[in-house]
Amino acid sequence: AQSVTQLDSQVPVFEEAPVELRCNYSSSVSVYLFWYVQYPNQGLQLLLKYLSGSTLVKGINGFEAEFNKSQTSFHLRKPSVHISDTAEYFCAVSDFSGGYNKLIFGAGTRLAVHP
Amino acid sequence: DAGVIQSPRHEVTEMGQEVTLRCKPISGHNSLFWYRQTMMRGLELLIYFNNNVPIDDSGMPEDRFSAKMPNASFSTLKIQPSEPRDSAVYFCASSSSWDTQYFGPGTRLTVL
Numbered sequence: 001a002q003s004v005t006q007l008d009s010q011v012p013v014f015e016e017a018p019v020e021l022r023c024n025y026s027s028s029v030s031v032y033l034f035w036y037v038q039y040p041n042q043g044l045q046l047l048l049k050y051l052s053g054s055t056l057v058k059g060i061n062g063f064e065a066e067f068n069k070s071q072t073s074f075h076l077r078k079p080s081v082h083i084s085d086t087a088e089y090f091c092a093v094s095d096f097s098g099g100y101n102k103l104i105f106g107a108g109t110r111l112a113v114h115p
Numbered sequence: 116d117a118g119v120i121q122s123p124r125h126e127v128t129e130m131g132q133e134v135t136l137r138c139k140p141i142s143g144h145n146s147l148f149w150y151r152q153t154m155m156r157g158l159e160l161l162i163y164f165n166n167n168v169p170i171d172d173s174g175m176p177e178d179r180f181s182a183k184m185p186n187a188s189f190s191t192l193k194i195q196p197s198e199p200r201d202s203a204v205y206f207c208a209s210s211s212s213w214d215t216q217y218f219g220p221g222t223r224l225t226v227l
Binding site for chain 2: 042043
């Protein structure tokens with residue numbers, strides 16, 4: 001079965017500092033990975049996705065993630081964060097055992113950007 | 116494009132009452148998902164519809180929960196009777212391609 005582990009429940013960081021949000025996955029088949037962001041009192045929004053090809057994936061708002069098959073990781077990075085990046089970030093992996101793309105979400109990482 | 120629309124945004128009800136949550140997917144999207152988000156269990160898929168037909172309802176917690184999609188532009192999630200443990204944020208999401216889901220703003224349900 002597919003699963004995702006987000007290693008940090010909360011990450012505090014100062015504005016303009018770099019940040020890395022960690023995600024490890026468990027999958028026995030081809031892997032499709034996603035990062036979603038949830039701003040306060042809003043629904044989830046897709047940040048980026050890895051389907052195939054280049055292991056470095058660029059997303060919206062200056063975020064990028066690197067797929068590392070040997071380490072079964074898909075960490076999210078941003079070189080310089082803004083106050084507006086304060087949100088909850090969810091890593092997800094696809095599970096096609098039911099014949100459709102069922103997203104299995106991690107527990108989430110709360111990013112708090114301080115001035 | 117208005118995005119996925121959910122109503123109400125907040126619902127407070129008493130235990131035992133019937134609750135109906137509503138969702139209007141993005142026009143042209145043929146897949147619809149209902150999720151529940153709680154602190155204890157995170158984000159859980161409750162039910163998945165494709166072309167208005169329920170495909171996977173294995174995540175529906177018990178018979179008190181039911182979902183319908185009478186047409187391509189409307190879906191409901193009903194809880195009857197409601198219990199305090201049903202308190203959560205319920206999200207509806209829609210998609211037209213397998214690799215991207217668009218989430219609504221959610222309905223925050225509180226059952227007293």
